[in-house]
Amino acid sequence: MKKSLPVLFAFFVMGFCDIVGISSDYVQRSFGWSPVMTGFVPSLVFIWFLFLGIPIGNQMNKWGRKNTVLLSMGITVVGMLLPLLTYNSITCMLAYALLGIGNAILQVSLNPLLNNVVSDGRLLTSSLTAGQVIKALSSLVGPEIVLLAVNYGGEDKWYYCFPLLGLITLLSALWLMLTPIQRETPSTEQQVSLSSSFALLKDNTILLLFLGIFFIVGVDVATNFISSKLMAIRFGWSESQVKFAPQIYFFCRTVGAFIGVFALARMSSIRYFRVNILCCIASLLVMTFWHHATVNMVCIGTVGFFASSVFSIIYSMALQAKPDKANQISGLMITAVAGGGVVTPAIGFAIGTVGIVGGIMVTLCCVLYLTYCAFFVKSASSD
DSSP: OTTHHHHHHHHHHHGGGGGHHHHHHHHHHHHTOOHHHHTTHHHHHHTHHHHHHHHHHHHHHHHOHHHHHHHHHHHHHHHHHHHHHOOSHHHHHHHHHHHHHHHHHHHHHHHHHHHHHOOOGGGHHHHHHHHHHHHHHHHHHHHHHHHHHHHHHOGGGGGGHHHHHHHHHHHHHHHHHTSOOOOOOOOOSOOOOHHHHHGGGGSHHHHHHHHHHHHHHHHHHHHHHHHHHHHHHHHOOOHHHHTHHHHHHHHHHHHHHHHHHHHTTTSOHHHHHHHHHHHHHHHHHHHHHOOOHHHHHHHHHHHHHHHTTHHHHHHHHHHHHOGGGHHHHHHHHHHGGGHHHHHHHHHHHHHHHHOHHHHHHHHHHHHHHHHHHHHHOOOTTOO
């Protein structure tokens, strides 16, 4: 149990990428970017999952899961120090990019590393969801770290949040480094190419789950990205008021993930998936057609609550579908996290052309696919 603590704490580092929601507003004001350009800020973080997921999943056989996690944290620390050297649009973009690179490597390696310290396979989904609770707590604290930097140095010094994130990452790395964790048995699989990894998508179940990861990350990043903009555009909320929208989202996501830890240990994961995703649709439809500030804030929160366990459910289902290819499947699934970098530019374009409702519709389209996935995927955990 003690060995699982530094692994679970590393999920806190995984949540740092979610600062792109609130920090994108400060970046936009700092450099005078348009809404469309600002929509590419999350892409700087999440696009690396597309390029690194499978290669890192393959290399993990050589490096080992723990060493790969430590590598990811080292890259993150370097990225978080860059804006202190000189602050301009280039170093800011580099910081986001290195945060994304480190996070991509971390997500590929950390989820399988949990298998090294959790021996009961039955509890894998519950354990992964516990990690998502910690990640959600990080996402909840993230805006406060940004606001702490703003309160300390002023709005133009918002980037002081980066070294704070770097310090936490360094402490997490040291804790994990000093914890002895038995290395997994190296896979007997030969080194595989990018094309052979994508060939796994010929399996219809793997394809459905791959796209499920793509769209659930899209929903997560999109709701985080759009929440403050929704309240500002639709209700004219001030800068000090709109910060509560992503905080409500992350708070409810944290509560939902926490409840999911216990619910998934007691009921079918596919049934839980179906109920929650239908509630997500209802929340987004209410948000679209009911223009009331309190109601819309509740809807932002309920999307976070009901979507909170979906990632871990889909990821666990993929590992269970092909347990003999765990590293390869992990890399493939984490590649799909690039959905967070694809959806937000689409939302930025939709907001710039048809208004905030267009952004909500993009998010709703992602949830509609997840509904299809929930009812048509074949899983060992199905009813």
